[in-house]
Amino acid sequence: MATIVEPTIFELSAPGRRGVTMPASDVPETALPPQDLLRSELPLPELAEVDVVRHYMRLSKFNYNVDAGFYPLGSCTMKYNPKINEDTCRLPGFLYTHPLQPIETVQGNLVLMYEMQEWLKEISGFAGVTLQPAAGAQGEFSGVLMMRAYHKMRGDEKRIKMLIPDAAHGTNPASVGMLGMSVVTIPSDERGNVDLKALSAACDDTVVGMMLTNPNTLGMFDEHVEKVIELVHGCGGLMYGDGANLNALLGIVRPGDLGFDVMHFNLHKTFSVPHGGGGPGCGPVGVGPKLVDFLPAPLVGIIEEESEDVPPLYGFVTPKHSIGRMKAFHGHFGGGLVRAYTYIAMHGPDGLKDIAQYAVLNANYLQARLRDTYHIPFDRICMHEFVMEGQFEGSPIRALDISKRLMDYNFHPPTNYFPLIVHEALMIEPTETENKDTLDRFVEALIKIAEEAKTQPELLQNAPNDTLFGRMDEVKAARELVLCCWLPEDYEKIK
């Protein structure tokens, strides 16, 4: 049982302490609303400002984050978030605008959104982009809605099946399930590609399309991606690209050029918007010519061309067969789009290509150095991430034990137990931002842990040993879904 090292803010409370002093009222008194509309009490903690600041400062030091250390959480692209993004997204013109302002008063914001649409089109090779979806999963949902609308418009209504590889992110079948379609799982072959034979057998005139992550969650670029797309198109289906792993492709391969019909971007992965508790996601969707008329509305467009001395007027446009609005207003503007725009602008085309190349190089460096110590079931040149097994012949050690032990070495654990097709999976994505020294320290820790697994397995099974809290009871956390802390009256009882 861990010791509580920081009281809650309620425990720090003492009657009468204040953080602010209310000024004398300068408006006439009015009666309160009827008693039954009022809460009988509102138990807020009472503290001075300095106590609040110190409490949260102490809590923040307990946190492990990408500003504190290496964070190789596979498929999450936990890259460093450049601090210039924080300056731009707080510029008053971005920060203090309202989505219902007349368009003439927010032309700067609209230009940024318009350029963002254009840039994402250029990066991905698509014909149109919506910035609306709130996160990757909603982007997927928007994309699948457009695929359905496309088939429906053509009177092709018997298409109900979505083909999804067994290495896919869980959000893919979830998005499809939300629309009442059925999922057909396509196995991977021994090189981690889509099994072409199984795919051929599944392709018929009831297929809506296929959702493919490329590179996939094994970090493998599908060696037959063009054949996969040809087969899906051949039976009248559409090709969805899960853009979660776009970081590996920037400036090198454009999914639109490969033949994908639709793909979501994760601005919070590829384009450095903070995530994982650091901010909301941001899931724009790009589409090819077949789906461009179905994009969610509104998009940002030029509604009056420029004339002599007068710049163009930017405003909102609605595609001909739009599936409608996916979100109130225009997506995560300040927190998401402005940061991602800044990131793209700061890097430029060559810088974006560097990102992909360094991300791939770093992952391959780690894979090459760990290959002799850990079993890598799909062992070939990887893209931005790779998956190894966290188990050893004749040892009780599991992936979870290795991850927990890594915390003692001050590293964030990699993704555990995903993808499901690898036993005791450890999925490692270093990202482009890490230097060789960091990668070497990480490798050395993992090699040392593999040694410890043989000589002192209990060191791993009890890990983490050197963190503020020890091994959490994950079974209890999953079974007893009580997230709430104690109620204020409970604190009264223990005082």
Place this chain on the structure above:
Amino acid sequence: MNTPTNLKYAQSDEWFDPANGAVGITDYAQNQLSDIVFVEILVEEGDSIEAGKPIASIESVKASSEIYAPASGKVSAVNKALADKPETLNSDPFGAGWMIKIEGSASDSLIDSTAYEAHCASRNH
């Protein structure tokens, strides 16, 4: 790994007892899933079921998984105690961890314990 010889096995890691129609998940399956935290049996007593169709959904701290019927026929009993004690699937998968009983015929694709052990070994790497 425990693999009783009197049972028949599905490649998807369910066992079937031809003597009494009981169905559950194998020791290999519970070990792979690790700590099981949630079980939902999707069929009720009296339902007609078809081999290969989902009969239950299981969640562990690692993953969630569907359980498929290894036999076709009528559901004659459901182990209701599992909902409150899903950990029984870890501690006693072939005994108290039985999930349902089926009156009917086993799927032709079921294999014996030797073949099942070979199937598990082939998946370990």
